[in-house]
Each structure stands twice: as C-alpha cells, then as structure tokens.
Amino acid sequence: MKGLRDQVELALQAIVPGDWPVPARLNEAIRYSLDAGGKRLRPILALAAAECVAGDEVAARRAVPFAAAIEMIHTYSLIHDDLPAMDNDDYRRGRLTNHKVFGEAMAILAGDGLLTHAFYVASTASGLGVPAQRVLSFVSELARYAGLPGMVGGQASDMLGEQGITTLDELEYIHLHKTSDLIACSLRAGGHAAEASGEQLAALELFGRNIGLAFQIQDDILDLVGDETKLGKPLKSDEKQGKVTYPYLIGLAESQRRVSELTAEAIVAIREAGLRRTELLEGIADAMMNRDH
C-alpha cells in the first residue's frame, strides 16, 4: 500500500513539465490543492487493480499515468464543488479552500486546468507500453465516468434536487454518479493498463461501484458518530446543512449493515473473476470499511 501511494505522489509531483509556459500563480493554485494530502484512494485503487490482474508490479507502474489523471480529476472536482456558487465551503481537510486563498477566478481556472491536463497525463501511458487502443479506451471511459452521465451529472442532480430528496433511490442515484462512477473508473483504469479481459473489467467495475457507495454511506455515518479531530471538521455538518443522508433515511444500524453487505459483495465479485491476486484489493476494501476519517 505504502509503495503504491509513493508511486502516486511521485507522479503527481511531475505532472507539469518544467519548461511549459504555465503562469506561476496558476501553478501554485494547482499545487495547493494537489498537495493537500488526501487519501489518494482512487489512484491507489487503480494501481492495486492493475497488480491484481497481472500478478506483478510492472502492470501497476504502467497504470501510474491513469491513476494520476484520476486523482487530478478528483482534485478539480473538489476545487469547483467548494466554490461560493456551489457548496460555498471555506475549509477542506482543515485548510482554507482554493478560492479562499487564490480567489474565485483562479480557482475556476485551476480546476479547468487540472481537468484538461488529466487527459494529457493519461495519454502518456502509451509511452510506458500500454497499447494505444487501451489508452484510448481509458480516455473514453474517463470522459464518460467523470463527465455528463457521470460525476458532473451526479453533482448537477445534487445541486438541482437539494431541497427535494425523499427516497433512497434518489439519494443512491446521486451517489452512484457523484462518487461511485469515478471509483469504478479507477478500477477499470488499472484493468486496462494490465490488459484485463472484458469479464475481469466488469468484476473490477462492480467492486468499484460497491465500495464507492459503501464509502459514501460511511462518510454519512462518520459525520454522525466519528471523531472531529480525525475528520478535520465538526460533526453533524450534514444535518446543519440540511443534507439528506443514509442514516437520515434508513437509520444508523441499517446504514452500517449496508456498508458491510456492499463490501462483502465487492469481494465476492473479484474472487470469482479469475484475477491473479485479490488480497490487495480485499485489504483496501476492509480498510475502507473500518476507517475513522
């Protein structure tokens, strides 16, 4: 796990070639959010998926550009979500949000720049031996899972429906697109880098979708019964913001049961898909289920 994370951090340090004419302030704004030290969950999942499919670390190294691209997309989405016109958040991970430090205009541009540059970084995988057709499949999927029918669509639904969510189906629709799609994409990214079969890609996707949804439910649970210091934000912020959550709709115990069930299903899916190794992904799924922040 530590090894995978180090590869991600190294790659994220080097995403912009030093001789490119990027305005210094724009670069600072991007680095501020990229270096904020998130969990790197998505890129680690991408590398772990590659290793599980191929059974060795070579495939994981080939997946690094895909993994970095996904983390860049995740980071841009946080910058834009925090904007005054969106969630209007002043703090994230205990630090001021991007627009509070660099201003709204620069935060919008930093997000646009990260999103665009993710596709450049993804395309460099062909230089590491991933076949062009596979790189193209990933580019196409990244645009879909992060885009209109995926993460952007999920965020739009969330903004549009904020006042009116009443059913579990509506809540699940938003989370499936806002969160799970990009996590499912991370798993498929690793699969493509390791030249996985269609059946293996489908199993990785199901794994990603399930742990993505479990991750979101867990977020809702931690907001109620977590530890403020570890979370880096006050408890019950969902309630204060009037957000509809899983515990609100189905209760705390049932929410916890759902997390366990989704995780178990995820593990069965990859065990049955004929991957060389599954321990790495299983370990991540367990750690996610038992996390405290």
Place this chain on the structure above:
Amino acid sequence: MKGLRDQVELALQAIVPGDWPVPARLNEAIRYSLDAGGKRLRPILALAAAECVAGDEVAARRAVPFAAAIEMIHTYSLIHDDLPAMDNDDYRRGRLTNHKVFGEAMAILAGDGLLTHAFYVASTASGLGVPAQRVLSFVSELARYAGLPGMVGGQASDMLGEQGITTLDELEYIHLHKTSDLIACSLRAGGHAAEASGEQLAALELFGRNIGLAFQIQDDILDLVGDETKLGKPLKSDEKQGKVTYPYLIGLAESQRRVSELTAEAIVAIREAGLRRTELLEGIADAMMNRDH
C-alpha cells in the same frame, strides 16, 4: 464551406447519446450555449485542414469528432469566461450568458461537462478509421493547447495581468495562448485525421497560429471601427473595460497592416508544405481578414 459547417452542426447535435443519464437541466444549459450559433471557425478549420491534406472529403468526415471536440472546448471556455468571478458578462452574441439563465452553479457544471465530454467525442474518431495512435496524439495535443500551457494558462495570465500590460510582447503572449493555441490545435486536428506528415503538421500549425493572432487583432479593430448591429455588442467596449488592445498599443493603421502580414505569411506556409489543396484554407484566411463581425 457550407458543407463543412453543416457537418459540424450535425455532429454537435448528436454529441450526447440519447440513453445517457444526463440531468435534463444540465443538458439544457449545454445546448443553450452550443446552439448559440457562433461562427464555428475552429471546427471548420479542422475539417478544411483535413481536406487540404488528403485532397478529398473522406478525410474531412474522419476529422468531424475532433472538430466537434474543439468547438465544445471553445464553448465551455466562453461559459466560464463570462462568469461573475471572471469577465462578469451578462450578454454574449446578443443573448443572455449561460449563468444569467441557468445560474452560476449550473454554468460552472455545464462548462466542466462540455470540457470533459470533448475528450469522449474526440475518442470516437477511432471508430471512423483514424488510427488509434493518431487519435491519441490529438487527445494529447488538445489537452496541451487547451490546458495549462495553452488556453487556460493564457486566460490566467490575462486575469492576473489585467491592470499591468504595457508592451506588445505581453499582449501577444496572452493572445497566443488564449486564442491562437486552440486555433493551431484545430489545424493540427485536421492534419492528424488525414495522417499528415510532421512537416505538414508544422505548416498547418504556423498557419493556425498566424490567423489566430490576426483574428484577435481584427477583434480589437472591429471593437473600434465595426458595426454594432453586426457585432451584436456596443462599440468601444474594450476601452470602457480598460482593456489594453493592439490599436491602443500600436495604432489602428499598424494593427491593420499586421493583420494583412500575418495572413500573407500563413498562406505562404501552407503553399510550401506540399498539401494536395490549399484553396479552402486560403479562402477562410481571406474571409477572416475581411470579416465585419
């Protein structure tokens, strides 16, 4: 020209598959700006470049996904540039801007969605017979020319330096990235779709860069001596906003001379590159130089 434009319009109508789960309001916001009826300069240039390289219309048809992707990126950049935190414009092409109709949150998401989806649309070129490696080259270039060292970087420089531009070099730096990069990318897009040689791509790029800069100077000139009805906006808006322009720095006559010179150089470049046909691109360059809006 009309034939090329019709191909672009048809492709733009069909960018989102009907069975994708895109929130209706998000889709409306995207269509509002895509259907606003711009000149479609960039996609037409892409198709014309493909036809000039290959000498027939088959190559132009293969370039359609690239052309549509570029127009989507251009459209997203207008939506984000108009936002209150950026240029704060209420009108564009005589209609209310996206955020005035759909609100800021939806305008940000419509821009993010168009930008992301452009890469999906670009990737579909491989289904029309463009080799995967060429599609990947285009994806990589689009991310570069539209991204951190290109259009986004140019826009950031513009925002950062708004008060302090004093030299022609500074102004040219901004326009080269903010405008010319994406136009140069359009020409290279057509080149890639027609499998152009490296030398041909370089000539197309020079052509694009020159007419891109000429286009920008022409914009500044029209803002001073154009026709308000045709432009769809009041004259001397640059002056009112305190924007530094070419006529401001080098005078109106010298600005007009520069437009002619850049256009002439552009035409020489493609004539010397061994393209099958150059009339189409030459005609567009002439029309741009003599435009009234």
